[in-house]
Amino acid sequence: MPFNPAKSKLAYQLTFEGSWPTSVAFFGGNRRLATANQLGQIVVWDLPEKPPEFKADPKTEQKAPNIWPVRKLEGHTNEITRLVATPDGKQLVSSSLDRTVRIWPADGAVAGKTAMILDADARKREARRQGKKDLPTTPGITLETHTAGTVLEGHREWVYSLGISSDGKRIISGDAAAQIIVWDLASKKSVAQWQGHPWNWIVAASLSPDGKTALVSENRYKRDDFDIPGPALKLWNIETGKEALDIMKVQFPKFNPAERGYSPSQVWRKFVANGLIATAYSPDGKLVAVGQGGETDTGRVHLLDTSSGKLVRTVSGHQNGVTDVIFSADSKHVISVGRDTCVRICQVADGKEVAVLGSPRGGQFKDWLSAVALSPDERWLAASDIAGMVHVWDVGG
Amino acid sequence: MNSNSIRSDHLSRRALMKGALATASGGVVMNWGGLTNSSALAAEAKKERKHCILLWMNGGASQFETFDMKPGRPTGGPFRPIDSNAPGIQVCELMPKMARQMDKVAVIRSMRTSEVDHPGGIYLMHTGYRPAANVRFPEIGAIVAKYQGLDGADLPNFVKVSTQGDAGAGFLGPKYQSFGIGSEGGLPTFSVSNTEPARELKRHDLRSFVEDQFAAETKSEVAKMHREAYEAARRLQKTRDAFKIDAEWAKYKDLYGDSEFGKRCLLARKLVESGVAFIEVGQSSYDSHADNFQWHRGLVPPMEHAWAGLMTDLKERGLFDKTLIVWTGEIGRTPQINNRAGRDHYVRCWSTALAGCGIKGGQTYGASDVDGVEVKDNPVTEGDFFATIYKALGIDPTTENFAGVRPVPLAPFTSKVVESLLS
Numbered sequence: 046m047p048f049n050p051a052k053s054k055l056a057y058q059l060t061f062e063g064s065w066p067t068s069v070a071f072f073g074g075n076r077r078l079a080t081a082n083q084l085g086q087i088v089v090w091d092l093p094e095k096p097p098e099f100k101a102d103p104k105t106e107q108k109a110p111n112i113w114p115v116r117k118l119e120g121h122t123n124e125i126t127r128l129v130a131t132p133d134g135k136q137l138v139s140s141s142l143d144r145t146v147r148i149w150p151a152d153g154a155v156a157g158k159t160a161m162i163l164d165a166d167a168r169k170r171e172a173r174r175q176g177k178k179d180l181p182t183t184p185g186i187t188l189e190t191h192t193a194g195t196v197l198e199g200h201r202e203w204v205y206s207l208g209i210s211s212d213g214k215r216i217i218s219g220d221a222a223a224q225i226i227v228w229d230l231a232s233k234k235s236v237a238q239w240q241g242h243p244w245n246w247i248v249a250a251s252l253s254p255d256g257k258t259a260l261v262s263e264n265r266y267k268r269d270d271f272d273i274p275g276p277a278l279k280l281w282n283i284e285t286g287k288e289a290l291d292i293m294k295v296q297f298p299k300f301n302p303a304e305r306g307y308s309p310s311q312v313w314r315k316f317v318a319n320g321l322i323a324t325a326y327s328p329d330g331k332l333v334a335v336g337q338g339g340e341t342d343t344g345r346v347h348l349l350d351t352s353s354g355k356l357v358r359t360v361s362g363h364q365n366g367v368t369d370v371i372f373s374a375d376s377k378h379v380i381s382v383g384r385d386t387c388v389r390i391c392q393v394a395d396g397k398e399v400a401v402l403g404s405p406r407g408g409q410f411k412d413w414l415s416a417v418a419l420s421p422d423e424r425w426l427a428a429s430d431i432a433g434m435v436h437v438w439d440v441g442g
Numbered sequence: 443m444n445s446n447s448i449r450s451d452h453l454s455r456r457a458l459m460k461g462a463l464a465t466a467s468g469g470v471v472m473n474w475g476g477l478t479n480s481s482a483l484a485a486e487a488k489k490e491r492k493h494c495i496l497l498w499m500n501g502g503a504s505q506f507e508t509f510d511m512k513p514g515r516p517t518g519g520p521f522r523p524i525d526s527n528a529p530g531i532q533v534c535e536l537m538p539k540m541a542r543q544m545d546k547v548a549v550i551r552s553m554r555t556s557e558v559d560h561p562g563g564i565y566l567m568h569t570g571y572r573p574a575a576n577v578r579f580p581e582i583g584a585i586v587a588k589y590q591g592l593d594g595a596d597l598p599n600f601v602k603v604s605t606q607g608d609a610g611a612g613f614l615g616p617k618y619q620s621f622g623i624g625s626e627g628g629l630p631t632f633s634v635s636n637t638e639p640a641r642e643l644k645r646h647d648l649r650s651f652v653e654d655q656f657a658a659e660t661k662s663e664v665a666k667m668h669r670e671a672y673e674a675a676r677r678l679q680k681t682r683d684a685f686k687i688d689a690e691w692a693k694y695k696d697l698y699g700d701s702e703f704g705k706r707c708l709l710a711r712k713l714v715e716s717g718v719a720f721i722e723v724g725q726s727s728y729d730s731h732a733d734n735f736q737w738h739r740g741l742v743p744p745m746e747h748a749w750a751g752l753m754t755d756l757k758e759r760g761l762f763d764k765t766l767i768v769w770t771g772e773i774g775r776t777p778q779i780n781n782r783a784g785r786d787h788y789v790r791c792w793s794t795a796l797a798g799c800g801i802k803g804g805q806t807y808g809a810s811d812v813d814g815v816e817v818k819d820n821p822v823t824e825g826d827f828f829a830t831i832y833k834a835l836g837i838d839p840t841t842e843n844f845a846g847v848r849p850v851p852l853a854p855f856t857s858k859v860v861e862s863l864l865s
Contacts, residue, residue: 083520123520123522124520142520203520221739246739265740266733266736266737266739266740266741267727267737267740267741268701268702268703268725268740268741268743268744269604269625269701269702269703269725269726269727269741269744270625270726270727271604271625271702271726272701272702272703272744319733339732339733339736340732340733340782365782384782407781408781410732410780410781410782411781412781413781431781432781
């Protein structure tokens with residue numbers, strides 16, 4: 046079924062309240078969806094082929110049916126920052142502020158059962174409506190539990206970024222102490238690791254389709270108005286362990302990362318905004334997309350040529366910042382989400398925005414969409430919002 | 443110029459002024475304390491004086507990401523607590539170096555103050571008083587300069603490095619006004635004379651002569667203050683090296699951490715060593731309404747590294763026991779995390795810390811409730827906080843100064859010293 050975002054239709058709105066959802070990924074098929082949150086929980090839905098009948102209540106924000114997840118992946122003890130899945134859907138990989146990367150087999154054995162309350166906010170609203178202090182105690186849902194097949198423990202700090210090569214053989218993880226590790230998924234061993242600038246943290250990392258080149262974005266939030274370390278955006282040759290291209294130098298030949306006063310930061314501020322916190326490698330390997338994150342006026346996505354590091358074009362525009370970016374499988378569309386509660390889909394060829402999914406909500410500052418994922422058959426597009434809802438659109442036309 | 447004056451009058455007048463400077467211990471120059479230029483003042487300086495370094499977290503650092511963590515609670519955030527060298531006291535994992543010095547630090551976890559926004563909060567936490575239309579309250583730095591500073595020496599008694607407080611000396615007058623150093627550590631441009639020394643001296647003599655004539659004829663207080671300011675600025679020329687840290691920075695970079703805040707803290711130590719009574723060192727950008735956790739991850743490590751280095755350095759030089767370190771900003775931050783991943787302003791329950799100068803370290807005073815929403819035990823107001831600081835510095839917080847005819851105590855009426863923080 047061709048990817049046809051212009052004819053997308055909201056299919057599900059899945060409730061995952063109680064903590065901010067942070068990441069989404071399809072794994073184990075086109076309709077198995079995993080979502081993670083700041084508590085370190087991962088829950089998994091098996092979406093029906095056809096959404097159940099649903100009649101929207103105009104008084105609520107629920108515009109599509111909710112179904113409950115069926116399993117929970119247990120093990121992380123702090124916020125999960127990213128989820129990625131192997132292209133064959135057999136493994137899910139998660140990174141966390143608990144300093145680990147975990148690999149979860151899609152066909153893992155059931156470890157037990159657990160009860161969860163996923164509609165915590167709805168319960169709070171109900172308690173308020175009834176004038177009660179205590180939340181309604183009606184039972185939550187029961188889920189199967191699974192544990193990780195492998196725990197990768199090479200990081201000493203928050204693992205903040207995670208990427209996977211489109212051949213599914215390697216993953217890359219980066220942490221808040223600027224350590225980058227490339228892992229071989231078959232052996233679960235590190236095949237390369239290096240260190241960025243010691244002050245920086247790795248805010249985003251992606252691998253080329255063949256897993257031989259890494260795109261790494263480094264950033265550090267300011268230490269003072271007059272102490273602002275410069276960011277880094279580089280391509281690395283994983284085979285040699287050497288820097289292949291310093292994209293910041295291409296963009297700003299006079300850029301000197303050692304200068305950290307207010308004035309030097311103005312050189313790169315417009316390009317980087319508050320950090321290039323989302324990256325993606327196009328499946329054809331020709332482009333990378335980098336999204337301007339942190340709270341910024343309008344977060345845009347830069348498309349850069351991987352051979353030269355030159356800016357091809359800048360697309361999209363999320364009020365207050367980008368949070369995640371991916372490409373469609375044919376490399377013809379770039380899909381971004383951001384702090385405007387919207388999914389924006391643009392054509393790579395000309396930058397034209399062909400679809401905007403979702404609508405701003407959440408008051409003066411919107412409830413961000415924190416992450417986006419596309420099912421392997423590109424029929425389903427999922428995006429998690431920080432208010433505790435996972436939106437799934439049918440984008441198969 | 444008075445056309446009847448003669449050169450000898452002029453010279454003798456200058457000689458008289460020199461003598462006055464050599465013997466006077468008060469009122470000759472404004473707020474100038476350290477690096478004495480006469481034996482009489484040097485002897486005065488040797489008396490046991492206390493110093494204060496205010497580490498000012500501009501914008502309001504989060505108590506949840508520093509000294510009052512709530513791990514596992516909805517208000518807690520992603521950071522985890524670590525044990526410190528003080529039994530039972532945990533601090534944020536962003537503060538590993540301070541964790542090893544907590545036996546010397548007292549944390550107040552029950553601050554409840556009365557100005558929730560920045561301008562009012564900055565005023566409040568610099569003066570102990572809320573802004574008032576009819577009284578200009580002096581900042582703590584001016585008060586410490588008055589009661590612990592040394593009159594008549596070459597360095598100011600009240601120095602600010604990269605900070606925001608703007609209440610100044612208030613009704614104490616310009617004698618106790620602060621001397622400001624820029625964010626990047628440089629002296630203000632006016633502090634350096636570009637004129638040849640001989641030529642500058644001639645100009646100085648001429649200006650002094652004119653001023654003296656004017657003052658004699660008008661009895662003007664303004665003229666006196668103008669003279670004092672000029673004299674102070676001139677004497678600063680001799681002591682400019684006290685503000686230079688470039689040559690020493692390589693040696694101290696590891697101790698203080700490679701940051702601008704670290705440099706400012708090293709400068710503060712140098713100034714304490716040179717006799718300056720009060721130094722305020724600021725770090726900006728804590729107003730984390732958005733991306734609170736990333737911001738604190740950027741801000742707290744260089745701050746705590748510098749703070750720990752400062753304490754180590756002061757201890758090694760025998761200055762810690764007579765130097766009070768005050769760690770505070772103008773406000774705390776909300777328990778609730780907003781939908782910008784930020785924390786907003788909060789003054790119902792937040793944290794400050796004190797160290798050195800007789801502060802009983804290794805303790806927390808007061809407590810917040812389980813989510814950090816309300817003070818559970820022993821609330822501390824801004825007045826109590828300032829009263830405790832003044833007492834630690836050997837200054838009676840009930841001492842009154844006059845704003846016009848109105849007596850104003852150093853700490854507001856009804857303020858209570860938190861005695862258990864003092865040894």
